[in-house]
Amino acid sequence: MTASAHSNHEDGHHGEGHGSFKSYMIGFVLSVVLTVIPFYLVMGDILGNAVWTVAIVFALGATQMIVHIYYFLHVTSQAEEGWLAMSIGFTVLLVVIVMTGSIWVMFNLQENMMPGHEQIEQIRSLP
Amino acid sequence: MSTESALTSEDFYVRETHHDDDGEHHHETGTMLGFWIYLMSDCLIFGTLFATYAVLGRNYAAGPSPADLFELDLILISTFLLLFSSITYGFSVLRMDMGDLKGTQIWLIITGLFGAGFLYMEVLEFSHLWHLGATPMASAFLSSFYTLVGTHGLHVLSGCIWLIVLLAQLQIHGLTHENKRRVMCLSMFWHFLDLIWIGVFSFVYLAGVLV
Numbered sequence: 001m002t003a004s005a006h007s008n009h010e011d012g013h014h015g016e017g018h019g020s021f022k023s024y025m026i027g028f029v030l031s032v033v034l035t036v037i038p039f040y041l042v043m044g045d046i047l048g049n050a051v052w053t054v055a056i057v058f059a060l061g062a063t064q065m066i067v068h069i070y071y072f073l074h075v076t077s078q079a080e081e082g083w084l085a086m087s088i089g090f091t092v093l094l095v096v097i098v099m100t101g102s103i104w105v106m107f108n109l110q111e112n113m114m115p116g117h118e119q120i121e122q123i124r125s126l127p
Numbered sequence: 128m129s130t131e132s133a134l135t136s137e138d139f140y141v142r143e144t145h146h147d148d149d150g151e152h153h154h155e156t157g158t159m160l161g162f163w164i165y166l167m168s169d170c171l172i173f174g175t176l177f178a179t180y181a182v183l184g185r186n187y188a189a190g191p192s193p194a195d196l197f198e199l200d201l202i203l204i205s206t207f208l209l210l211f212s213s214i215t216y217g218f219s220v221l222r223m224d225m226g227d228l229k230g231t232q233i234w235l236i237i238t239g240l241f242g243a244g245f246l247y248m249e250v251l252e253f254s255h256l257w258h259l260g261a262t263p264m265a266s267a268f269l270s271s272f273y274t275l276v277g278t279h280g281l282h283v284l285s286g287c288i289w290l291i292v293l294l295a296q297l298q299i300h301g302l303t304h305e306n307k308r309r310v311m312c313l314s315m316f317w318h319f320l321d322l323i324w325i326g327v328f329s330f331v332y333l334a335g336v337l338v
Contacts, residue, residue, distance in 0.1 A: 024217035061329030072318040095174035102178040
């Protein structure tokens with residue numbers, strides 16, 4: 001208990017709490033790289049495959065978010081005795097449930113509500 | 128029995144003084160944690176808006192699609208404006224830690240200028256789209272697009288207003304304990320907005336143009 005409080009206090013002075021010049025620059029350079037690559041891939045149409053490009057854009061975006069959280073927002077598993085990491089974990093869980101749930105349900109709804117062309121033809125040709 | 132109770136009370140007493148010593152620091156972390164919880168609730172708002180866009184983003188109603196509307200080179204410029212504002216805010220915080228009021232203010236002003244530049248680019252984009260007839264009324268895609276990107280823009284606007292107020296407070300009171308806490312809260316808010324923007328440019332602009 002005292003040990004963790006002590007390390008927390010020390011962190012506030014060295015870097016972890018407010019960050020250092022070095023950590024900000026590392027975060028900035030990583031962010032620039034992770035921004036330029038997806039824009040380059042999409043604007044130059046480098047891969048020629050939309051699905052793979054989207055997958056890479058999303059992966060790089062997620063990586064850049066983690067870079068921001070670590071280097072700019074200074075969220076580590078120790079910060080605020082773990083409460084920051086715990087609350088962000090909970091929020092991410094909720095967002096993932098909302099996102100996947102909405103897309104999943106609405107996609108199925110759309111598939112089932114709108115008959116495809118061949119289905120309409122099938123129904124028309126019924127005796 | 129009695130020695131044991133004496134021991135525990137002493138232990139308690141020692142902890143109490145340690146706590147008292149650390150009281151100011153403890154108070155500060157309370158505010159920061161509370162502000163963090165607010166940011167997480169904001170994150171949920173953006174999460175639902177992203178989900179709405181994910182569901183409605185393909186319903187063009189025979190209107191324009193993202194590939195017809197979005198100009199990625201301008202979005203790249205906005206992205207870099209926001210990214211630069213993040214690092215300049217970082218420099219401001221580092222100056223504050225050194226106790227340099229002037230440096231803190233100068234870097235904060237530069238941050239505000241980058242933020243204003245981002246807002247200018249966004250207003251330019253929205254007015255351009257509006258002139259093309261791509262209004263929020265045109266299709267479900269555009270309704271959800273304006274809601275998501277507009278909400279982010281409003282957050283940046285309120286961040287800029289907060290920044291101006293903070294600059295006034297710094298000018299009047301200097302680098303007091305309260306002002307340092309305010310600078311750190313706005314720092315979290317500002318970096319959080321850049322974080323949301325990563326989602327916007329990946330999900331709305333880059334993926335939108337492709338699919």
